[in-house]
Amino acid sequence: MEKINKLAIVGGTHGNEFTGIYLVKKFEKFPDLISRTNFETNTLLANPKAFELVRRYVDTDLNRCFKAEYLEKDTNLNYEQSRARFINQMLGPKGNPKFDFILDLHTTTANMGLTIVLVNNHPFNLKMVAYLSSFEPDLKVYSWINPGVENSFVNSICECSLGIEVGPIAPGTLQADLFQKTEKLVQRSLDFIEQFNEGKLHHINRDIVVYKHLKVVDYPKNKHGEITAMIHPELQGRDYQKLNPGAPIFLTFDGETICYDEESSVWPVFINEVAYYEKGIAFCLTKQEIINHG
Amino acid sequence: MEKINKLAIVGGTHGNEFTGIYLVKKFEKFPDLISRTNFETNTLLANPKAFELVRRYVDTDLNRCFKAEYLEKDTNLNYEQSRARFINQMLGPKGNPKFDFILDLHTTTANMGLTIVLVNNHPFNLKMVAYLSSFEPDLKVYSWINPGVENSFVNSICECSLGIEVGPIAPGTLQADLFQKTEKLVQRSLDFIEQFNEGKLHHINRDIVVYKHLKVVDYPKNKHGEITAMIHPELQGRDYQKLNPGAPIFLTFDGETICYDEESSVWPVFINEVAYYEKGIAFCLTKQEIINHG
Numbered sequence: 001m002e003k004i005n006k007l008a009i010v011g012g013t014h015g016n017e018f019t020g021i022y023l024v025k026k027f028e029k030f031p032d033l034i035s036r037t038n039f040e041t042n043t044l045l046a047n048p049k050a051f052e053l054v055r056r057y058v059d060t061d062l063n064r065c066f067k068a069e070y071l072e073k074d075t076n077l078n079y080e081q082s083r084a085r086f087i088n089q090m091l092g093p094k095g096n097p098k099f100d101f102i103l104d105l106h107t108t109t110a111n112m113g114l115t116i117v118l119v120n121n122h123p124f125n126l127k128m129v130a131y132l133s134s135f136e137p138d139l140k141v142y143s144w145i146n147p148g149v150e151n152s153f154v155n156s157i158c159e160c161s162l163g164i165e166v167g168p169i170a171p172g173t174l175q176a177d178l179f180q181k182t183e184k185l186v187q188r189s190l191d192f193i194e195q196f197n198e199g200k201l202h203h204i205n206r207d208i209v210v211y212k213h214l215k216v217v218d219y220p221k222n223k224h225g226e227i228t229a230m231i232h233p234e235l236q237g238r239d240y241q242k243l244n245p246g247a248p249i250f251l252t253f254d255g256e257t258i259c260y261d262e263e264s265s266v267w268p269v270f271i272n273e274v275a276y277y278e279k280g281i282a283f284c285l286t287k288q289e290i291i292n293h294g
Numbered sequence: 295m296e297k298i299n300k301l302a303i304v305g306g307t308h309g310n311e312f313t314g315i316y317l318v319k320k321f322e323k324f325p326d327l328i329s330r331t332n333f334e335t336n337t338l339l340a341n342p343k344a345f346e347l348v349r350r351y352v353d354t355d356l357n358r359c360f361k362a363e364y365l366e367k368d369t370n371l372n373y374e375q376s377r378a379r380f381i382n383q384m385l386g387p388k389g390n391p392k393f394d395f396i397l398d399l400h401t402t403t404a405n406m407g408l409t410i411v412l413v414n415n416h417p418f419n420l421k422m423v424a425y426l427s428s429f430e431p432d433l434k435v436y437s438w439i440n441p442g443v444e445n446s447f448v449n450s451i452c453e454c455s456l457g458i459e460v461g462p463i464a465p466g467t468l469q470a471d472l473f474q475k476t477e478k479l480v481q482r483s484l485d486f487i488e489q490f491n492e493g494k495l496h497h498i499n500r501d502i503v504v505y506k507h508l509k510v511v512d513y514p515k516n517k518h519g520e521i522t523a524m525i526h527p528e529l530q531g532r533d534y535q536k537l538n539p540g541a542p543i544f545l546t547f548d549g550e551t552i553c554y555d556e557e558s559s560v561w562p563v564f565i566n567e568v569a570y571y572e573k574g575i576a577f578c579l580t581k582q583e584i585i586n587h588g
Contacts, residue, residue, distance in 0.1 A: 022524075022547060025520075025547070026547045026548075029547075030548075054571075054572070055349075109464040109467055168464075169464075170403040170462075170463075170464035170465065170568050171464065171568070172568040172571065173403055173566055173568045173571070174524040174525070174566075175524070175525070175527075175530060175566070176524040176525060176526060176527045176530065176545045177527045177530070179524060226319075230316075230468040230469070230470040230473060231468070231469070231470060232470060233469075233470045233471045236469060236470065236471070251470045253316060253319070253320045253323075254320075254324075272467055272468075272469070274464050274465070274466040274467045277348075277466065277467070278348070
């Protein structure tokens, strides 16, 4: 990557995640906020129909539609599949995109604060994260990479891309503090790219703490597929905190505590994310690693 | 009211408010938890189709369908209108009900802790609130009565009834601590009724702090009806806290602060409730009053 020429800020990939949607609307009203000297910035409201309905999606999760095999399909497409094709034509095509960078804005009901989600380890992305961390010491980095599995997020169209998650916040609502934090992180991201394009960023040398995805954990369920437990009060809200073997993870409706029974400590994230109930994810387990991006 | 013979615990009047729904499921699995010596307790999952879809409602808000004029209509009913008629036939009819008491379980994204919502000032309800407050000092009481306007909530079927709201929690999720608090309040409510039926409760004499509904406040909007501001960070989460003239209430997307410009102090509730965006309610204003139920 020599230079970023075209960047897309995407909001509303999930139609009920208002922070990104109203930020995109703000940027469309005040384009000066996102204009920089040496590249072009565009905005995109990714799922307008879901936003109108205040739902995550209409037919299927748009942010799981960006696999090459789905994008090549052109018949019997549901709403999100056809949106994915449209977005891929506009920003992509995936693998050889017209845009050089995608910043995709999300929210979560989990207590994840301000989080960058990485979908690959491209040195440009890591450098950008190192830069952003230097301004935002509380910024967390979740590396959601399943080796050997193609990522299906909208920002996987570009090699250079970041997802932003902010929480905890209920879908369909706004919280001014989280709105402002997200806006600031977008501004810093644009500043980084402007300086990168000017060749000014040779010296970022900083340890980054990265939470690497290991696996997902589902809720306990009965034979009818209904959940039988909740996140344990001692785990609720403790995203990015070390979970040791033997620590409580679930409390059943009957009042029984279920503990984490594996042998190594892990760092859970996306604890009690509303949209993951239907995906069979109570939380994701990660491993904390320190990487130095020289 | 001499004696309560039949009581209904209603969950899932809103299909995405999981706390009440999973409590009802728990009580159906362990009926001993809600059985008492001198009255009968039934449970009802009020909006099963909305629960299946994990939405507040399918066609219209079920908890606004219980006005006599709607309940008499019997043609061209949408899903919730026909559910309301069914529930009214089962628990009611409104005004002359088969059940003597309805306890309706709700959640909110507002920071309202454990709240009792009163829809009338029946002495039995006030006595029950005084009893519950003696065990739960943090319990808040919101009296949502619009003089001269018939209430359309499910629990308005019975003169003797309470609504429980608990928050903050995102719809579609569970939080074990709020689940347990709600369960305990249900238990205490049943205990109260059991003792009342035995004639043991002559001596409740306790001041109750009640937040009486004054009016609702909508979000600032542009000419297209779109919101142009968020709850101000200084108001967010401050349900039941005194709001003085001149205090910030909204922050526009452009960064401008809008202040409360009336002459008297008020106590806001339901601040940033997700389901009230579409109803044009950013928060409700109340007046704090101390009443003594002798």
